[in-house]
Amino acid sequence: MQKIFSYRLWILLLLTTASCESGLSDLNVSKTNPTALDPALLLNQAVINTSFPVKSLVFDVGIVQQMVTPNGGVLAGANFNQDSRDVTTQPLWTAYYQSVIKNSHDALMRSKDDPARSNMYNMARIYQSYVFMILTDEYGDIPYTEGGAGFSDQVLLPQYDPQQEIYPKIIQELTEAAAALDPAGTIETGDVLYAGDVAKWKKFAYSLLLRAGMRLSKVDAATAQSTVQAAVAGGVITANADNAYIRHDPNFTQPIGSTLNGSEAANFYLTKPFVDQLRQTDDPRLQAIAIRYVGAGSGAGQTVAAGTTDPAQQIGMPIGHDNGTIIAAATADGLVSFYEYSQVDRRRMVKISSPVFLVTAAQTNLLLAEARFRGWIGTGTAAQYYADGIRAHMDQMATYDPNAAVSPTARDNYVAANPLTAGSELEQINTQYWIASFLNGPEAFANFRRSGFPALTPNPYGQPNNPDVPNGTFIRRLTYPTSELSVNTENVNEAIARQGPDKLSTRVWWDRP
Template sequence: MKNINRLFLMVFSLVFITSCDKDFDEMNVSKTAATAIDPAFILNRAVLNSSFQTAQLVYEIGIVQQIVTPNSGVLTGANYNQDNRASTQGNWQNYYRNVIRNTKDVIAQASGDPARTNLVSMARILQANAFMVLTDTYGNIPYSEGGDGYNTQIFFPSYDTQESIYPKIIQELQEASAALSASGRVERADVLFGGDVEKWRKFGYSLMLRAGMRLSEVSPATAQSTVAAAFNGGVILTNDNNAFIRHDANYANPMGNTLNSTEAANFYLAKPFVDALQSTNDPRLSAIAIRYVGATSGPTQVVEVGSNAAADQIGMPLGHDNGTVTGAAEADGLASFYDYSQVDRRRMAKLGSPAFLVTAAQTNLLLAEARVRGWITSGTAAQYFAAGISAHMDQLATFDAASAVAAPDRDSYVAANPLGAGTELEQINTQYWIASFLNGPEAFANFRRSGFPALSPNPFPGREVTFINRLTYPNSEISVNTEQVNAAIAAQGADDLETKVWWDK
């Protein structure tokens, strides 16, 4: 009897277990979790991550002598002209991991759907921008196989030379811009332009214009044909077509977030930048700057002592650490180095401040140079020059209403600073430097290409190089993709701050 009961219990248990296992896999699948993501949302992630990162305060914006810090440690970089790979890796990690990986995913998912051709073109344009930033920053980089680890499991990508990359970037921009169709699906989820294909087209051709101008010193013929094709395609000429990333408290501007938190009292407007604006009575200085008069510490940088008046602004001289900068401040008649001018973090560098990728100001100024060179025949260089300056002054209101430049002040400045014969390239590219404020990669790239403004070397006694010409490869890349990195270094030159990228002549 005991055996029968035991057998019955075993049979019952097996039946119970079997019944419990029935449809078990279906029971453990969420009925509400997403099983697929619309690639338009993946593109949005790439757009948001195209914003300028905090590391650019340490390097690019400091290299072009617009913002500087006297502090060392994690902030060591352009302030001392020294290599700090904790920061030189910033563009590499952000653009490969957070932009290109996502744009390649969008292209892979949407390419098979004829209704999403506009989305594919948008992803190609944004990806071209990312690759341009990367190659301008480092020189030779993984391009053909770059960012393919996610989709094709290429984990040790080979490096392409910059000379071979640029024609491919230009081709991508030309093809993608031309392929955008007003009759195609409107990608309304797009956070950059709301799916407006004409604005995307102008963005693409404006990037193509930028890429063409990059080649002005190494391949003038290619530069000319590229610039002409971009101009004929239609570029950004007015601020309503500007390509900029919108931020808010949830999606904060990375540099604004830094300048309003841990580094609020550590970064200052550099003397060359402040002096350049003051010397021409540029109304943009009061729109950009604030000086906390008499401040002796970070906590004393309060609104009550803040002045936006151009006459009150004093830029921090280069070449100092946090020991010697005290003497510099005393020589300038200041209470401390906290008394130097800063970018106004309550107007220009807020959490919600926009990040401008390509603007009418930049494009008009590039066209002014192209007209001087005879690469386009429409309009005059003087007209494009004036339009570029005016566009940037008007653009400042997008940061904050309190940063708006009054129209009479704008017009007076433009009238008092016309394009002069014999100094056109210097004037145009100095204005481009001003118009690219807070766009570190572009200001750094155009400064190297053009040689303007004529900045003096950073005089810091412990500097490693006279001028920084490129940023160094990440240690993580060197340790993991060693063979390919070594091949790139052998082709390009030493992996240091002095080696020049291909187009930098």
């Protein structure tokens, strides 16, 4: 009996020891550091980090003459036709490659071989294509094939792909991914862009395909036409309910809104070309967008009490001045100081919680108007698409703030008074695209270069002796950041040799005179 008892005691001790060791090993497993991330979280991280950074104001928005600052230093860029690689590093290259491309690529790789996450995989392909399109439009040749492989494949010095090869790949990705989205598959409800709505993701993809096709209008008309036709056949965004936009709140703030409600509140102004375009056509969007602080002698004078949104009172800042010469210009315009020039209303249009629109019904309808005018599609009429695009953008104003809403009566009166006119179709359509892309700097910049409209006068500041932007010309691209020139030297130099000098005046592949 004693022997049996000893065996039982020995077994009990073994079990107890094993249990203790199991508990100790569990202590070494982190409960808060997951070994695998849900690709939905990664894609969401990519989306929310796409909101156009503050320095987009310095180049994109300034180049297309919607807003400008007379101040230099860290704000120097399009206002002085001045290259600033430290500035160009921040807005898109560093932020997009290190966060947006990295996360969308990671989401793509983690869902690629999981049939249950097929929709997630294709959503990630679509979104990454959108971001790559922005990057190549801004810089030209970029790391595309190896652009997101730093984390997954340890490619730390990626090669640059020619833009001429990137666009066909983007078109292929959008085409395949849109077709593969399946409403019968897993619906990714955690998606912050469309809550996994497959029909809306398809429209987003085909709208991007339309945009990509139109980019090629000067360099490859045949491919442009076939791509546009495929996009229209797939179904594009034509109603504001399907707009692709990023939502912000007091915790996750809009980058431009945060800056224009903070340190740079008194530094950026609506330009004379932009304000004059809206004033001269009695455009009701001017009242929705602009505010002027009458009598302001400094930033401190820009108070709520001094503000007026009356369109007749709006005065845009002329292009080509610094904070010395702008004083005389303001005096000539009858202003107390340059602080009296009109600004985008930071209490309505660019609040810290304002949305950032990526692809909209307004933009898509206007591209359809051009495609119809060119005879590339056979549905609808150019005039109807044109009118629908204007209406969509005016209706979009209310999304920024209820006090920025354009009334249906004002909207319809404007559309009736400004029809598409024979002989000026391309100028009218693309001038409206310029207005409809306000605050979407990368898209406004890209379409301005592609179409040549609106017919802006080049910024004259310092041009006669400017090595980067010759007299009478515009900035055509952003230059590569210093980090690439110093670290990824061989690959970036190969791109420069192929594309042309790494200057603001060098045209990207699809940008033809």
